Amino acid sequence: MSDSTPLLDWLQNWYAQQCDGDWEHEWGVRIATLDNPGWTVKIDLEETDLEEHVHPRQDINRSTQDWVWTWTAEKTFHAACGPGNLAEALTVFRTWATTIAAGAEPETRAG
Template identity: 70%
Template sequence: MSDSEPLLGWLQNWYAQQCDGDWEHEGAVKIATLDNPGWSIEIDLEKTEMEGREFPRRDVHRSPRDWVRAWTAENTFHAACGLGNLAEALTLFRNWATADA
């Protein structure tokens, strides 16, 4: 994986690699909006190479509209972020997912 690979393309490829006829039926990847406004991300890690790995909680608050929070709980990667921080939150996941365990 290269950091120069477009983020959305990387996520699509990562998702495709996890699909095994079963995993994708459990919810897998969810990106939704928040009403504050912002984004939330949930990525199921069960049956992936990241199962059981912990993402050290990260909490960055630059302003009420510029923030990112990320953590793992119950074999799920979670992130919540401000309106313009979706790519930043997904990059946190990509960097963690591609780092050596």
């Protein structure tokens, strides 16, 4: 699927591709709200093609309502963002994941 695919359609497809009868029982995608206000996203990378790749922390701070922080830690993609930045945060994940799938050379975990 290309970047022209609607974002939620792409995420749903990515999730469905991970579901193999086992993965979905242990791992998944979680989107929740923050009280400051904003959103938090956690996408499990364990047992996916992304599990050994690193998304270095990126902090974009435009204002108290307009911000996006993304990173990977412990085989999980994390995002936290302002109340109007959920699509931007998910787009960061899509861009990172599709870059890896296309065979680009992202940073990988040492060891």
